[in-house]
Amino acid sequence: EPEVTQTPSHQVTQMGQEVILRCVPISNHLYFYWYRQILGQKVEFLVSFYNNEISEKSEIFDDQFSVERPDGSNFTLKIRSTKLEDSAMYFCASSMARNAEAFFGQGTRLTVV
Amino acid sequence: GENVGLHLPTLSVQEGDNSIINCAYSNSASDYFIWYKQESGKGPQFIIDIRSNMDKRQGQRVTVLLNKTVKHLSLQIAATQPGDSAVYFCGHAGGSEKLVFGKGTKLTVNP
Numbered sequence: 001e002p003e004v005t006q007t008p009s010h011q012v013t014q015m016g017q018e019v020i021l022r023c024v025p026i027s028n029h030l031y032f033y034w035y036r037q038i039l040g041q042k043v044e045f046l047v048s049f050y051n052n053e054i055s056e057k058s059e060i061f062d063d064q065f066s067v068e069r070p071d072g073s074n075f076t077l078k079i080r081s082t083k084l085e086d087s088a089m090y091f092c093a094s095s096m097a098r099n100a101e102a103f104f105g106q107g108t109r110l111t112v113v
Numbered sequence: 114g115e116n117v118g119l120h121l122p123t124l125s126v127q128e129g130d131n132s133i134i135n136c137a138y139s140n141s142a143s144d145y146f147i148w149y150k151q152e153s154g155k156g157p158q159f160i161i162d163i164r165s166n167m168d169k170r171q172g173q174r175v176t177v178l179l180n181k182t183v184k185h186l187s188l189q190i191a192a193t194q195p196g197d198s199a200v201y202f203c204g205h206a207g208g209s210e211k212l213v214f215g216k217g218t219k220l221t222v223n224p
Contacts, residue, residue, distance in 0.1 A: 002190065004156075031210060042158060042217065043149075051188035056210050059224040091156050099145040099164075099206050 002026045004105035006092050012111045013082055016106075021077045021108045032075045033093040033102060034067065036060070043091065049075065065111030080110045125221045132190040134218045136203035137213060143207040146179060146214045148188045151217070157202060160188065188221075198222045 005024045013019050025032050034046040047057040049067055066078045075094075079086055090110050095102040116137045119143050126132050138146075146164040149157035161168045163186075170177050174190040200217040 033210070033212075035212075043151075043214045045211045045213065050210075058211065098210055099223060100157045100213065102148075103159065104149075106156045 003102075004092055004094055006090075006105035006108050007105065008108060010109045010111070012113060015084060015112055016081055018080045019082060019110060021090050021092075021110070022080070023075045023077070023105055025075055025092065025094030026103055027073070029094035029096050029103075031095045031098060031100075031102075032067075032069070033095075034077045035091040035093065037089040037091065037107075039088070046077075046090075052056065053107075077109075079100050082110075084112050086110060087112045096108075098107050117149070117175075119199065122186050122216070125223060126193050128193060128195060128222055128224050129205060130193055132188075132193045132220060132222075133161065134188045134201050134203075134220065136186040136188075136215055138186065138203075140213075141153075143184075143205040145164045145206040146177070146186050146211065147204045147206075148177060148186075149202045149204065149214070150197075151202065152199045160201075170211070187206045193222050194218075195222045195224055 007022045017061050032049040035043050037043045045058050045108050047061045048055045089107040091103045091104050091107045093102040148160040149164040151157045161175050161177045163174045163179050168179050174191045178187045200219050202214045202217045204212045204214040206212050
């Protein structure tokens with residue numbers, strides 16, 4: 001069964017450093033997403049990406065964040081100048097269409113120290 | 114503003130019983146609703162979705178009911194099994210790709 005894969009599973013970084021979280025969405029999907037989940041809290045939308053550009057973003061997704069689809073398979077989330085409060089699980093997801101079943105990856109646990 | 118919440122944070126049932134998990138939303142423009150299951154340490158797993166032109170949809174052992182009048186969504190799980198133990202999130206989207214999730218209900222199935 002096709003799945004969304006994310007690497008690394010766990011990333012520890014020092015405050016102020018930049019991190020890149022990587023995702024390989026399902027190959028024939030067209031919409032890509034990043035969500036985050038702070039420990040014990042709900043899953044929050046960060047950004048959606050379609051047709052090689054950001055289609056929607058939340059208020060969380062400020063200039064500290066950026067996304068890229070550098071080739072036909074990878075989808076990355078870059079977080080610049082990380083802060084302690086960026087510590088969370090980051091989930092990548094993809095879907096065939098808008099407002100359709102989105103498949104989530106297993107997540108990257110980001111710990112900022 | 115948008116708000117998606119759950120009536121109960123935890124639900125405990127006996128194996129074989131039916132489970133009902135409820136969700137309320139506030140955005141009347143919502144037109145797409147979805148349920149996810151999340152097991153500890155894993156990513157959300159799709160269960161079932163429903164669009165606003167329907168009020169009921171059935172899957173394998175699961176049924177989603179949508180009441181747009183009172184902005185209420187529920188997930189029914191028939192013959193609940195220990196493997197169903199997880200946190201269940203409802204979510205919605207209203208004319209956008211942004212899925213807004215609730216906090217979740219933790220379902221515990223007792224053998």
